[in-house]
Amino acid sequence: MTNASHEVAKGPHHASGAAPSALSAHSIVKRFPGVLANDSVDFDVLPGEVHTLLGENGAGKSTLAAMLCGLYQPDSGYITRNGERIALSSPRAGLHHGIAMVHQHFRLVERFTVAENVILGSRDLSYKLNRSELEDKVAAVADSYGLPIEPGATVGELSVGQRQRVEIVKALYQGAEILLLDEPTAVLVPAEVEKLFENVHAMTRAGKSIVFISHKLGEVVEISDRVTVLRNGRVTGHVSGRGAADTKELARLMVGRDIELTTQRASHATGHEVLQIRDLSLTVNGVSVLSDISFNVHAGEMVGIAGVAGNGQRELADTIAGLISPTSGSVAISGSLTTDRGPIHARELGLAYVPEDRLGMGLVPSMSILDNLLLTRDRHIVVDRTTVRPEAARLIEQFEIKANGPDHVARKLSGGNAQKVLLARELSGGRTATKLLVVCSPTRGLDVGAIETVRALLDDARSAGQAILLISEDLDEVMSLSDRIFVLYRGSVVYETPGESAQLSTVGAAMAGLQPEGKS
Amino acid sequence: MNGNIWVLASADSVAIATTLILAALGALFTERAGVLNLGIEGILLTSAISSFLAADSSGSIWLGLIVGSLVGALLAGIHAVLSVVLRANQIVAGLALVIFGTGLANFLGKPAEGKTVTTIIKPLSFGPLSDIPLIGPIVFRQDPITYASIVIAIVSSLYLFRSRPGLELRATGDDPATVDAQGLSVASIRIRYTLFGGLLVGLGGSWLMLAQSAAWHQAATTNGVGWIALALVVFAGWRPMRLIFGAILFGFTLQLPFTLQAEQITFIPSALMQMLPYLATLIALIALSRPSTRNKLGAPKSLGIPFVRDER
Secondary structure (H helix, E strand, C coil), X not given: CCHHHHHHHHCCCCCCCXXXXXXXXXXXXXXXXXXXXXXXXXXXXXXXXXXXXXXXXXXXXXXXXXXXXXXXXXXXXXXXXXXXXXXXXXXXXXXXXXXXXXXXXXXXXXXXXXXXXXXXXXXXXXXECXXXXXXXXXXXHHHHCCCXXXXXXXXXXXXXXXXXXXXXXXXXXXXXXXXXXXXXXXXXXXHHXXXXXXXXXXXXXXXXXXXXXXXXXXXXXXXXXXXXEEECCEEEEEEECCCCCCHHHHHHHHHCCCCCXXXXXXXXXXXXXXXXXXEEEEEECCEEEEEXXXXXXXXXXXXXXXXXXXXXXXXXXXXXXXXXXXXXXXXXXXXXXXXXXXHHHHHHCCEEEECCCHHHHHCCCCCEXXXXXXXXXXXXXXXXXHHHHHHHHHHHHHCCCCCCCCCCEHHHCCHHHHHHHHHHHHHCCCXXXXXXXXXXXXXXXXXXXXXXXXXXXXXXXXXXXXXXXXXXXCHHHHHHHCCEEEEEECCXXXXXXXXXXXXXXXXXXXXXXXXXXXXX | CCHHHHXXXXXXXXXHHHHHHHHHHHHHHXXXXXXXXXXHHHHHXXXXXXXXXXXXXXXXXXXXXXXXXXXXXXXXXXXXHHHHHCCCCHHHHHHHHHHHHHHHHHHHHHHHCCCECCCCCCCCCCHHHHHCCCHHXXXXXXXXXXXXXHHHHHHHHHHHHHEHHHHHHHHHHHCHXXXXXXXXXXXXXXXXXXXXXXXXXXXXXXXXXXXXXXXXXXXXXXXXXXXXXXXXXXXXXXXXXXXXXXXXXXXXXXXXXXXXXHCCCCCCCHHHHHHHHHHHHHHHHHHHHCHHHHHHHCCCCCCCCCCCCCCC
């Protein structure tokens, strides 16, 4: 892709407003038990344009997309294709009308080749399959849109960005005219995002319509011809014209109030070393998961670990928490070794751990908030709820947890509130006051309002002098909060930089495994 | 050493392999669709007695084979309803099917205990070819179902790896969400192959009855062949071609105690020899329980996991 082609794509694709929209939704209503997911939503996309659906998690954008591709059926309202009313009873009906969805979690069989994945489900093929013929056919489709793929490669061996391209080629192979991209950048590193955007432009130039679903404001402004904002199932705003959208305005439409997501970094000097990691290596089943990791985290400092999922982040956190014994190297909290001594020992030294899997590892879903708090409190043979109950009530108030009191069952909390309960338990300290907080993807899946609260809580903990290790796949989060940033790639720290001078492009390159200039 | 006994033993191995191939193929199709049916042993027994009763009352071996196969599909249908429609735990459902099938066979077989089929499936004769020393008895003196089982295995391999529906079947076992997103019905695919698998197992059970045993003995008829078939699928890496050779190898081990006895080789206790296939089964099940080994062996990724379309 060249810069020149990029320029062409920036021009308006729909010359006259009178052209019939490729796909429109008219007053769509969709209810789920207890939730009005879509409340008379109107939406349309023209041939050759990128129309973005913007909204928080739970705003109803994925529900709308699911109805546009035939996965769900609306309770009322209807959908038209080129001005004609159509019934989308299944994803197959959607494909029949040229509508395809690229899911956030790829729908690809890892053991199959690219070509096999692309043709899976196609009805127009003969009973007998000829491998090389198929591969040629798939390559021809990919080439015609300038999407480089290798049809003979096994999907399990491809990078996330390449897999996404396979998904797109699959949609195009099936004759899709309208592509719904569900949070396509969530799993990509910045360089891959750029490539995706080039691919999107290549498709719009060929007259395809793109419905882009996202909650990331920056990229929405960059890619969209039009933006429709959803909140609580309703359309709250509509912005047309490339570049006309303003990040602040969109954020306000999304959340319903002004928000400030950028948090300040620690201004004061940091204290003594709380966490010391020396030459930490971990090998699992003969595969090196972590290799030679050494760093410290000081009191009142937040260290961010950036990286694409699966590069050893989870193992690093579990090792620090004492859940895994490293193959070699050591972990110490406030000077005392915790290696091989188990999680209780680490907690007694002041460790608090917020794992990525909130309702699996963090909280016991079937237990009340109170009982979940008790898990880290003093342990007696007889459970003593009466002394902890007032504390639970206080924490619910202090952390603004939306619950019917301490007996509210954890499973029935929303994602944001469950995370707040977990943070409340970990930050308030158990038997020992918390000195070190290890948090993994603390805002994943939360809506913008909850993200703001959680980040503020982390900031407060840092100001209170706790050492924080923030492990997150959300690069923006790591960049905006951390005092120092380490990039983890294939189990090694490949790049480190102070938070304030961190460059998105350099950190992103390091995440993708490219050697940044910054490090020798 | 009597060479003739070993030729006969080899011929026997191929014959015993027939039930193994059919039962294991049945399990293979079921598992390739992502459904784990541990009830093979129960299906084998029930279809064996059904085929016996049908053949005995009608006098037709072929009717016996058909009835036995259909009963196999019927029992597999119970498993399909439990595990695909109701999304029950497949291991529990499968074990329940073993107990149910054994009990049902016992009940149906009460009047037939010890009785013999009047006509049994006879080996084909290829004239002079069948008299070639060594090769003759092994290759050219088997019955039609034995030949058919090998043909079915070869066709199955082509179907799985060279055809469009085969691709969809494999995708269903690996990644049902992908198949669902293509608008294909995961439930329908799983139910169809579970039924088809049961049909093959039923054919294997009927053949065991009508060609091998000839007489109905509840305890001795299947002898745990159903469990061995399950192990065989694992060792064959869910590939029909490898399964043929595995089945013959297992068949050889199964008849070995008798041959050794005939040869009066007694330094290996025959009880120990009889144990071998089950030991293999145990190893296979242990291998299956470890996710990493499972993956290396080539197990379908969603084997035994009910499919639920995730609601956002």
